Structures are given as structure tokens and as C-alpha cells.
Amino acid sequence: MGAVVRVGIISAAWGARAHLPAWRAVPGVEVVAICTAHRETAEAAAQTHDIAMPFWDAAEMARHPDVDIVDVGTRPDMRRDMCLAALGAGKHVYNGIPFAACWEDSIVLHEAARVSGTVAVVDAYSEFLAPLRFVEELLGEGTCGEVQSITGRLDVSLFDRPVSTFPYNWFADGRHGASALNNLGSHLLHLLVRYGGPAADASGVTTRFVDEWRYADTGTSVRPDCDDTAAGVVRFESGVLGQFHVAWAAASAPGFRLEIAGNRGRIVVTAAGTMPSEGAAISVARDHGALEEVDVPVRLRVDSGIEPVEGWLVDPRPALALAFGHMVGAMAGTHEARPSFERAHHVQGIIEAVQRSSAERTWVRPLDASGDERSSTR
Numbered sequence: 410m411g412a413v414v415r416v417g418i419i420s421a422a423w424g425a426r427a428h429l430p431a432w433r434a435v436p437g438v439e440v441v442a443i444c445t446a447h448r449e450t451a452e453a454a455a456q457t458h459d460i461a462m463p464f465w466d467a468a469e470m471a472r473h474p475d476v477d478i479v480d481v482g483t484r485p486d487m488r489r490d491m492c493l494a495a496l497g498a499g500k501h502v503y504n505g506i507p508f509a510a511c512w513e514d515s516i517v518l519h520e521a522a523r524v525s526g527t528v529a530v531v532d533a534y535s536e537f538l539a540p541l542r543f544v545e546e547l548l549g550e551g552t553c554g555e556v557q558s559i560t561g562r563l564d565v566s567l568f569d570r571p572v573s574t575f576p577y578n579w580f581a582d583g584r585h586g587a588s589a590l591n592n593l594g595s596h597l598l599h600l601l602v603r604y605g606g607p608a609a610d611a612s613g614v615t616t617r618f619v620d621e622w623r624y625a626d627t628g629t630s631v632r633p634d635c636d637d638t639a640a641g642v643v644r645f646e647s648g649v650l651g652q653f654h655v656a657w658a659a660a661s662a663p664g665f666r667l668e669i670a671g672n673r674g675r676i677v678v679t680a681a682g683t684m685p686s687e688g689a690a691i692s693v694a695r696d697h698g699a700l701e702e703v704d705v706p707v708r709l710r711v712d713s714g715i716e717p718v719e720g721w722l723v724d725p726r727p728a729l730a731l732a733f734g735h736m737v738g739a740m741a742g743t744h745e746a747r748p749s750f751e752r753a754h755h756v757q758g759i760i761e762a763v764q765r766s767s768a769e770r771t772w773v774r775p776l777d778a779s780g781d782e783r784s785s786t787r
Contacts, residue, residue, distance in 0.1 A: 414437055414438045414439070414477050414737050414740065415438075415440075415441045415477045416432050416438060416440045416441065416442075416477070416478045416479075417442035417464070417470045417473070417476040417478070417479050417480065418432070418440060418442070418444070418460075419443075419481050420444075420480075420483055421443060421451070421453075421454035421458075422482075422576065424443070424480060425457075425458055427725060428480055428729060429443075430726055431733055432480070432733055434730040435730055435733045435737060437737065438733070438737060440458075440460055441460065441461050441462055441476065442461070442462040442464055442473065443458065443462075443463060443464070444463075444466070444470045445465060447465055448463075450465075451464055451465045462475070467490075467494060471491070471494040471495040471497075471498045472494075472498050477500065477501060477740075478503060478740075479491070479492075479502050479503070480503045481495070481502060481503065481505055482505045482532075484585045484586065485505070485510035485585060485586030485587060486586045488509075488510075489509065489510065489517065492504050492529075493521050496522055496529065497521070500527060501527045501528040501529065501736070501740055502522070502530070502750075503532065504518070504530070504531050504532065504750070505531075506531055506532040506592070506595050506596065506599075506753075507586065507587075507595040507757070507760075508531050508595065508753035508754065508756065508757050509753075510591075512757060512760075512761040514586075515758070515761075518750060519750055519751065519753075519754035522751075523750075523751075528736055528739045528740050528746045529746070529750040530735075530736045530746050530747065530749060531599075531748050531749070531750060531752075531753035533596060533748045533753070534725065534728045534729050534732040535599065535600060536599070536600065536603055536747070536748070537727075537732050538684060538685055538689075538728045539686075539705050539709045539728075540680075540685040540686070540705050541600070541667075541685060543705045543709055544604075544667070544669070544676055544678060545604075547676055547693060548676070552671075552673075552676060552695055553671025553674045554672040554673025554674060555671050555672045556604070556605070556649050556670070556671045557649065557670055558649065558651070558669075558670045559601050559604050559649060559650075559667075559669050559670075560653070560666075560667070560668045560670075561598075561600060561601055561651075561652070561653045561654075561667050562597075562654045562655075562665070562667075563593045563596065563597050563654075563656075563664070563665050563666075563683065564663055564664065565656070565657050565659065565682075566659055566660065566662040567580075567657045567658065568580070568581075568619065568622050568633070568637065568657055569619070569659060570625050571622050572626045573624040573626055573627045573629065578631065580592070580633070580635070580657075581631050581634070581635070582633075582634065582635075583633075583635035587635060588635040588637075588639075589635075589638055589655045589657045589658075590615050590636055590655060590760055590763060590764070592657070593655035593656075593683070594639055594653065594655045594760055594763075595753075595756060595760065596684065598653065598760065599748055599752070599756055601643060602752060602755060602759075604649075604669060605643070605645040605647060605649040605651050606645050606647045606649070607646045607647075607755065608645055608646070608759050608762075609644045610644050610762070610772045610773060610774040611641055611642065611643045611759050611762040611773060611774075612641060612642050612763070612766040612772045613641025613642065613762075613766050614639065614640055614767045615636040615639040615764060615767045616638050616639070616767075617633065617635070617636050617637050617638070619633070619637055620632060620633070621633075622658075637656060637657055638655070638657075638658075639653075639654070639763065639767075640652075640653065640654045640655075641653055641763045641766070643759060663681070664681045664682050664683065665679065665682065665683060665685050665689075666678070666679050666680075667679075667685070673697060674695045674696065674697070674698075675693070675700065676691070677692045677693075677700060678690070678691050684725065686724065686725060689705075690702060691703050735747060761775065762774065
């Protein structure tokens, strides 16, 4: 690998809109390739976004000697083979979220990354958002004292009154690996594991309340076959109790909420969207006092190593750029690669445990690929 880190992106949708400018904001990175399913769309995307090499075969892009990182941003059921091709070619991989379409795919991806020796990161970028970076500082200062519980809620109205042109209507088809628990739950559980540590066991319920998505603009409809709501309890090895609730077809949905409670204080983060970007509200209670709203320090809003772009403070690209920068640093041995495939596999194990718990009505212990030990959670 030369002085410039060269990235190939799979996806001309979200990959081009969000990941491309975020990669370009990281010093020493060049996006050299883009891949879509068809030659005409790949060539059009390359021309539109000034990218040198178009590909319509992900494995071919992964084998190309001028690509160092493969950024895989397609549907969960398609990403496994793309990631395996990249890891098999010795490339570093940035994989979308959810980490895998199912537990079996998670096992395969985790093992492939382990034996590859390359840097493998999953797209749970929320911990790099400025409000949540501030939360970590507050926890490090002992604001909560000894943490006792972490509660997360992510309720959104994506499919409450959907329209036919929404680009993620394919979520209705469970064969693609999407569900409220797998998608929204992955984001939320990554945060719970980040703050609470490894999970000892879990229990929960998954369900579907909305059996028909009727499109407001056309009057047509589709019947989803995956859950739209899930709730669960996670007992962490640390003794911390975690709780979560996710829903993606909720009426009048409030968005994101994270509450961390300890024996001396409390931190509450709320946001109207799916993740707490610049508009998030943070309230803190210290030394058994009342909650008071606080501001995120300006120094956390733009990292010194990332070139700021006008308008970025209200979208996810600054956090993505920070995640990408950490990945590039991990490749050089100067940073921690996070969230790693190892942690993502552990989170997928919690999701699998909740699904089993819902079916069996019991507590379930998340296992790693060996079947007898829990995964590390770096």
C-alpha cells in the first residue's frame, strides 16, 4: 500500500451521496473505483462523480491491485459474498450495517476477517457523532458514577405512511436480511455494547404490527414479511442492565433516545431523527441533582484531521469521515479500527439471541462462532 489509500465503493446510491464525500474528506485517501450491478450505471456514476474506474463486478474490483479498501454498501443478503471476495483478495473492508443478513453469514464474515489479517470495520458510525462522543467524555469524567442501566429507543415512521418512491421499500422482503431488529437494532445495540461491554445474555420479543404498507401516492400496497418492532433486555457481564426498543412503522415516532443511569447521575440524549447528529438535545444530572440541558463542545463537532465541509453539521458525513479516518489509522497501526467485525459479530449474536428468545420465550446467551465463548467487543 502506497502513501495514498485507495478506496473502491460498491453502491452509487448512499455510497455516492454520503460515503464518497466522507472518504474524500479524509487526508491521504482517494476514491478510485465505484461498482454497481450494471455497466451503464457504473460508468455513469464514475463520470458523474469523477471516479477513475467503473466496475459492474464486485469481485473484479476487489481483485484490482489499485484498490486498498472495499466499501460495501449494498443489501445485507448481497454483502456477504462481496465482503468475502474483498477479504480473500487481502483488501481492507468497510461493511454496511446490519453486519449480516443472518447469524450464519455473521459467523462466516467474522472468521474470514480474522484469518485475512486485514482491517475490517462495520458501518455503525453513530459513536463518532459529536453528541455521542460527548457522552463518552461525560462517562469518562464519572458523571453517572457507577453505571447501572443503559436504555435505548429508536422509533421512526419510515413505513407508517410510506410512498412508492422511497428507496428502501425493499425492506419489506425479509429475504434481503432487513428488519427493525436487524437494521435499527444493530445501530442501537452497538451503542449499548460500546457503553456496557460484552453481553452475558438477552431476552426479547419481535413482532409485526403493520401487515400492509399502503403507499400514499399510488394507493398500491405491499405486505411485509419481517418484523417492524422489537424490544429486549440485555444483561451485560459488567452487571449493567440494558434495555432497547426499535420500531420503523411507528405513528408520530419521536426518533432517538438514549439514557444512561448510574448511582450518582444520569445522561439523556434525544433526537428527532434516526441518529443524534447536531440537532440532538443532551441533558445531564450530576451528584444526584436534576437534569439540565448542556451543549456539545464545539471542539467535538469537527475533528482536526478532517477537512470541514459547509453544511455537514446536520448530516452523518462528519461522523462517517471520522470512522473512515480511524480505519485508515488502523491500517497504519496508529488507531483502533472500530466498530470492528468482532464487535459486529457479537452484536449480531445478541440479535440472534433476541430472535430465539422471542420464539422460545426464554433468556438466551449470545455465542460466537465456536458455540461456547462470547465474542470480544472491540
